[in-house]
Amino acid sequence: MATKNDSVQLLISVRDLTKTYNDGAVRALDNCNLDVYRGEVVSIIGPSGSGKSTLLRSLNLLETPSSGSIIFDGVDLADKKVDINLHRRRMGMVFQHFNLFPHKTVLQNITLAPVKLKLQTPDEAHETAMKLLERIGLPDKADEYPARLSGGQKQRIAIVRALAMNPEVMLFDEPTSALDPEMVGEVLDLMRDLARDGMTMVVVTHEMGFAREVASRVVFMDMGSIKEENTPDALFDAPKDPRLKEFLAKIL
Amino acid sequence: MTWSGLFENMSPANFINFSFLPKFGTFFIQGVEYTLILSVIAVAIAVIPALLLALMRLSKNRVVKSVSGAYIALFRSTPLLVQLYIIYFGVFGLIKIPSYNIFGFIDIARFIPGVVALALNSAAYVAEIFRAGILAVDIGQTEAARSLGLNGRQAMSLVVLPQAIKNILPALANEIITMVKESSICMTLGMTELMWGAKTVAGTTYITIAPYVLAAIVYFCINFPASKAIEAIERRMRRGDKK
Ligand SMILES: Nc1ncnc2c1ncn2[C@@H]1O[C@H](COP(=O)(O)OP(=O)(O)OP(=O)(O)O)[C@@H](O)[C@H]1O
Numbered sequence: 001m002a003t004k005n006d007s008v009q010l011l012i013s014v015r016d017l018t019k020t021y022n023d024g025a026v027r028a029l030d031n032c033n034l035d036v037y038r039g040e041v042v043s044i045i046g047p048s049g050s051g052k053s054t055l056l057r058s059l060n061l062l063e064t065p066s067s068g069s070i071i072f073d074g075v076d077l078a079d080k081k082v083d084i085n086l087h088r089r090r091m092g093m094v095f096q097h098f099n100l101f102p103h104k105t106v107l108q109n110i111t112l113a114p115v116k117l118k119l120q121t122p123d124e125a126h127e128t129a130m131k132l133l134e135r136i137g138l139p140d141k142a143d144e145y146p147a148r149l150s151g152g153q154k155q156r157i158a159i160v161r162a163l164a165m166n167p168e169v170m171l172f173d174e175p176t177s178a179l180d181p182e183m184v185g186e187v188l189d190l191m192r193d194l195a196r197d198g199m200t201m202v203v204v205t206h207e208m209g210f211a212r213e214v215a216s217r218v219v220f221m222d223m224g225s226i227k228e229e230n231t232p233d234a235l236f237d238a239p240k241d242p243r244l245k246e247f248l249a250k251i252l
Numbered sequence: 253m254t255w256s257g258l259f260e261n262m263s264p265a266n267f268i269n270f271s272f273l274p275k276f277g278t279f280f281i282q283g284v285e286y287t288l289i290l291s292v293i294a295v296a297i298a299v300i301p302a303l304l305l306a307l308m309r310l311s312k313n314r315v316v317k318s319v320s321g322a323y324i325a326l327f328r329s330t331p332l333l334v335q336l337y338i339i340y341f342g343v344f345g346l347i348k349i350p351s352y353n354i355f356g357f358i359d360i361a362r363f364i365p366g367v368v369a370l371a372l373n374s375a376a377y378v379a380e381i382f383r384a385g386i387l388a389v390d391i392g393q394t395e396a397a398r399s400l401g402l403n404g405r406q407a408m409s410l411v412v413l414p415q416a417i418k419n420i421l422p423a424l425a426n427e428i429i430t431m432v433k434e435s436s437i438c439m440t441l442g443m444t445e446l447m448w449g450a451k452t453v454a455g456t457t458y459i460t461i462a463p464y465v466l467a468a469i470v471y472f473c474i475n476f477p478a479s480k481a482i483e484a485i486e487r488r489m490r491r492g493d494k495k
Pocket residue numbers: 021022026027028046047048049050051052053054055
């Protein structure tokens with residue numbers, strides 16, 4: 001697991017981020033501040049509706065902030081003049097419901113973006129994709145369509161699809177929540193591998209075991225704001241925020 | 253006129269008096285060809301503006317959105333016959349098209365204004381078909397494409413539209429069927445389609461009902477099997493989805 005050392009580099013810095021819906025009636029995010037350093041695994045936990053997804057999806061601007069800034073590698077993504085597409089390439093995202101492209105084969109799912117964005121030639125993309133599929137033990141599924149895969153296979157391929165872009169950070173939104181219990185392990189194993197290889201990761205999860213074991217830092221959210229953040233041991237064993245105590249009592 | 257005179261025409265025999273067929277059969281054959289060509293070409297022409305209208309309607313820009321919304325509202329809320337006359341006499345009163353026959357029975361001087369009018373009308377309906385088809389694709393597909401760095405246009409053309417096509421094609425085929433029926437209105441402009449054929453035969457032979465009955469039979473024999481076939485294909489595709 002990557003740990004902070006003297007040479008740590010700030011990769012993402014969220015400043016005073018607020019997101020409202022319905023003309024301010026819903027405050028999904030209320031003045032959030034968060035730093036993510038290279039090589040870190042940040043886990044976001046909290047009750048349903050607390051704003052975890054909104055915060056994560058703000059990082060690559062799938063949600064546009066109402067106010068505040070998201071500094072990614074020195075650039076404020078909330079600035080309208082920034083070409084967000086150039087930055088999204090460098091941030092992989094994995095969704096709860098996989099969102100593989102059903103009309104494309106596994107291989108085409110993985111090679112589509114690198115080839116269309118002219119980051120790799122078709123041959124290079126093919127080679128990268130096959131290497132990644134071998135890494136997750138699914139090279140024989142290259143020419144299958146997603147409909148013929150299990151949930152666990154789909155999610156691992158979704159992860160690999162994001163990895164094919166060589167991202168600097170991976171964002172996960174409850175990657176195991178839509179899976180049958182027996183398939184959760186294979187996805188978490190792959191994520192654990194990524195963390196071990198030093199990938200910077202932000203993971204919204206209900207898997208407290210995973211957060212405790214893999215995360216370098218855990219962030220607790222409630223009512224649209226970050227109530228507490230700490231190392232997993234400190235946060236789980238000695239919670240300070242009353243809402244966090246309540247939350248942990250309920251789920252553990 | 254006596255009572256019996258009034259109902260003379262209503263005798264069942266008049267409905268099936270097809271004695272005009274040997275002499276006037278070509279009116280129906282060319283008429284149905286004209287109708288099919290007119291309908292298919294009208295919907296085919298409608299596809300491009302319809303896609304544009306649909307994308308405009310889904311745009312975030314309010315002006316773009318309302319231009320498209322206004323077009324669709326206008327064409328869907330006024331009768332086709334009125335649109336046909338305005339476009340035929342208004343627009344094509346200014347742009348004169350020389351008379352020239354293709355296939356020997358399609359005069360482009362009438363055909364082009366008619367097909368353009370039908371296409372402009374159809375575009376409003378097809379735009380809604382496209383819009384519904386696009387909206388039926390899970391938003392997660394767009395999000396996944398965009399999160400990989402594809403821009404909006406690439407996400408639409410590479411990921412969303414290929415999936416939307418499945419929803420769109422059956423509805424588009426149904427639109428052609430609607431057009432086969434609706435295009436009968438072009439008779440009023442002297443376009444020599446199926447209904448015009450029936451009317452001309454009725455006028456020439458003084459057999460007043462049977463030509464229309466024959467026209468109805470021909471319309472039915474095209475549209476009913478076609479719509480059943482579309483339904484069957486749709487069912488098959490839906491089964492394929494569940495796998
Ligand atoms: N598009 C939207 N329109 C209106 N309200 C929204 C929208 N998206 C999210 N919200 C609201 O914002 C709040 C935060 O939602 P968010 O999805 O971020 O929560 P979450 O912590 O991810 O919850 P969960 O654990 O259920 O996924 C909720 O109250 C939600 O209802």
